[in-house]
Amino acid sequence: MKLTDYLVHFLEKKGVRYSFGVTGGAACHIFDSLAKSSQIKTYFNHHEQASALAAVASSKYNDVPAVTVVTTGPAGTNTLTGVLAAWQDSTPMIVVSGQARSTQLSAPLKNIRQRALQEFNISNLVKPITKFAETIMEPSQFPQMLEDAWAAAHEGRPGPVWIDIPLDMQWRDVPENGLISAVEIETCTSDVESDGMLIELAQAIKSAKRPVFLVGGGCRQDKTELNRLLKTLSLPVVTSWQGANLIEADNQSLCLGRVGVYGQRGANFCIQNADLVIAMGTSLGSCIIGNIPENFAREAQVFSVNIDCDELSQPMLEKLKSVPVPVSDALIYLRATCSEAGPIEDWCETVEQYKYLNELDYSKLPWMTDNFVExxxxxxxxxxxxxxxxxxxxxxxxxxxxxxxxxxxxxxxxxxxxxxxxxxxxxxxxxxxxxxxxxxxxxxxxxxxxxxxxxxxxxxxxxxxxxxxxxxxxxxxxxxxxxxxxxxxxxxxxxxxxxxxxxxxxxxxxxxxxxxxxxxxxxxxxxxxxxxxxxxxxxxxxxxxxxxxVDPRSEVFPVQDKTFNEDGTSTPLPLERMAPQLSDDEFKRLMKVPMV
Known part of the structure; x- marks a missing residue:
């Protein structure tokens, strides 16, 4: 079987349905093979960056990796913004690039920048922002390369992979009996029953008086199990931007929205007044916790469930209690050991009041005029x-x-x-x-x-x-x-x-x-x-x-407030202090922890 035909059959077996790209000389064989597919629909864009970004969105929306196909040289470098997005958003996506002939590559030689028209060692360039990036040099190795790339995209923390195919490899033969049927990807698992941090987290949930879940994009693959746990415990929940789509209809009444510097006021009040934060699948970056970490959920225990141990080692939150296990394992364990949370009726009543803080009052905005809309x-x-x-x-x-x-x-x-x-x-x-x-x-x-x-x-x-x-x-x-x-x-x-x-x-x-x-x-x-x-x-x-x-003078609101210092710098206030600020009386009434 022709190598590019093999590629398409492999993608079909894995359930891929969409590809995006821009045609080019070194990619013609790839697109010709895609055109034969009755399963994979290919859409052509007018720039490779757009193709990569479209593939990222398609991968997220459909929960199946989409493919970006480009030619060599600048076509590959044009995709980098989209590849970076997939890398940092933990989105499995596949990039396939055409390349100059294998006999004209500069990579095997020292200090040679280029040997053929548009030839460039794209694999080495993208390695830091992909989970797998290789150039195929021997057709017999192609089946294993594809399996390795697919596995890498899904295992552990997901991300993009890159397969680079020189032009003279694209028409070579690959044995048809080498085509492997779709197999289930093995995921990293832990002995969760004996994991001390999970046991401690379960105990904290049972004893907490003001608990809240913080759901991030790392829960995307475990959305069903996540919602089962939320339904079982009926705890308040807030999300990161990436976690916004993960709360199913049956649990939406529990959700106070998105948290962070540019988050929703009600969500920020909830997490800032909690005594327990269960962060699932989020890196807890500065957009979520702010630039003064000690002010984040300052009266709460903060547990972070994250498969990426490097993320857990960040020196952002000194009080962070790391739970380095797959989100799926943690969710299953907690649902088995926590049939219900502690007595939190008073907290739930308070949280209901926080929900109304997400409603935006346009009438008090100084830039509102009859000539514009908000x-x-x-x-x-x-x-x-x-x-x-x-x-x-x-x-x-x-x-x-x-x-x-x-x-x-x-x-x-x-x-x-x-x-x-x-x-x-x-x-x-x-x-x-x-x-x-x-x-x-x-x-x-x-x-x-x-x-x-x-x-x-x-x-x-x-x-x-x-x-x-x-x-x-x-x-x-x-x-x-x-x-x-x-x-x-x-x-x-x-x-x-x-x-x-x-x-x-x-x-x-x-x-x-x-x-x-x-x-x-x-x-x-x-x-x-x-x-x-x-x-x-x-x-x-x-x-x-x-x-x-809209009025050109309009500003973002609400937003984490700040005070300006004499030297021209600013100091951010805690997340619950969002501008425009609430009245002192209302603020005091809603706070359950000491004010800062």
Whole structure:
């Protein structure tokens, strides 16, 4: 069997359904083999970064790795942003690259930078951000290479893998009897019954008076078992951005939303007043715990269940109690040993009050005028209006990212996606494509929230959306561009706007962009416009660009507050101290631990 045909048959056996790429000379054989597949649907983008980001989103949404296929040289380096996203978000994804002929590679030689047109040793470059990266030099070794790559993508902490295929290897023969049927991946397990830290965690759950679960993206593969445990214990739960989609409908009443510096106020109050935090599958990075770790959940025991021992060794939280076992093992153990939590009725009543803190009051915002609308209002109303299977995608660019994760209230089977590890401007369109191309999305909508500045980064993907007539509603937040950076320059650089002012940078009219790509365009400048669009325009099938005009002076809210020092630096306040702050009386009433 031809080597590239073998590759496709292998991917089919593993259940792969989607691939994304940009064609090129050294990848023609790979795409030709993919074109023969009745199972794997291939979508072509207009830039390799978009292909990789689409594959990451598809992998997350479908719980099956998607494939990125590119040619050699700059095509490979163009994918790196997407590969980094898969690496840091722990997403299994497969990249297949074409390469120059095996006789023309520079890798075997010393100090040779290049031997053939677009030839480059991509495998060595991507090794630090992949779990497996190899160039095939002998066709007989290809079956084992594929099995090794697939296993690496799934074992332990998941991540991307890279398979590089020189051009003269692509048409070589591989024995058909070498094709291995799909096998179940063995996962790392522990003797959880005897694990002292798990025993201690179980005892802590039984004795805690104010417990809370903190769910991260590392629970993605164990979503069913996680929700069984939550249902059994009926404990309050908050999530990281990556964990936002993991709380099933039956448990959504327990969830207070997303926690962190740019989190939701109710979620922050809950975790800051807890006496026990059970962190599952999260690295507890600074976006979650803040820049002064000792202020995080300061009166609580903090247990962290994480298969990545390196993450547990970070010197962020001195009081952290590490539980270095797979999340699946911990969940099964806790469900078997903790039939119920301790007496927490009073805590549950308090938590119900915290939920109302997530509601956003727009009337008190100093920048609210009749000439603009507030993005939070549209996002909040849209999440209530959207169908139970609809999906929200937040672009990684600053202001829109924060407002989306704060304002969206997920219902039933709705999902909210973003490669939040990299928080890169321009991810929104490719990720929307990766989700909207899934077979079960044909009758559902993807709502993509993206800033007018971020739109420029992958604007060419509007043609991919138009070409396939994807049902993506692209909400472009017009805040005159780069609002998050302008806020930083206002706070720390005496409002010296460099690289963000009209003398340095300009943006095209969104209406003209939509027209150029033949996509329906709507603009929203008032609350009446929003109501009209939600009731009629939003119902239309196919792509649509919706431009939302917000006040350029608008800021992210709520956000962890800070005090400014005489030397121009700032000191962050604890997570429960979010701006705009609550009244002193309300704050004191809601706090269960000493105030700082």
């Amino acid at each position: 993005s939070y209002k549209l996002i909040s109303e849209l999440s209530a209006y959207a169908g139970e299977q609809d999906v929200f995608v937040a672009d990684g660019g600053g202001t829109v990212l924060f407002s989306t994760f704060q304002a969206v209230q997920l219902r039933r089977s709705q999902q909210l996606h973003c490669t939040t590890s990299i928080c890169a401007m321009g991810t929104g369109l490719p990720e929307s494509i990766g989700i909207a191309t899934s077979a079960n999305m044909a009758q559902h909508r993807v709502f993509c929230f993206i800033g007018d500045g971020s739109l420029q980064f992958n604007v060419h993907e509007l043609q991919t959306i138009r070409h396939h007539d994807l049902n993506i509603k692209i909400v472009v937040v017009n805040n005159d561009g780069y609002q998050a950076i302008k806020q930083t320059q206002k706070d720390y650089f005496e409002s010296k706007f460099v690289g963000t002012c009209e003398q340095d940078l300009s943006l095209p009219e969104t209406k003209n962009i939509a027209a150029a790509y033949g996509i329906d365009y709507v603009n929203l400048r008032s609350e009446q416009d929003i109501k009209q669009w939600l009731s009629s325009g939003c119902q239309k099938m196919g792509p649509q660009v919706i431009e939302l005009y």
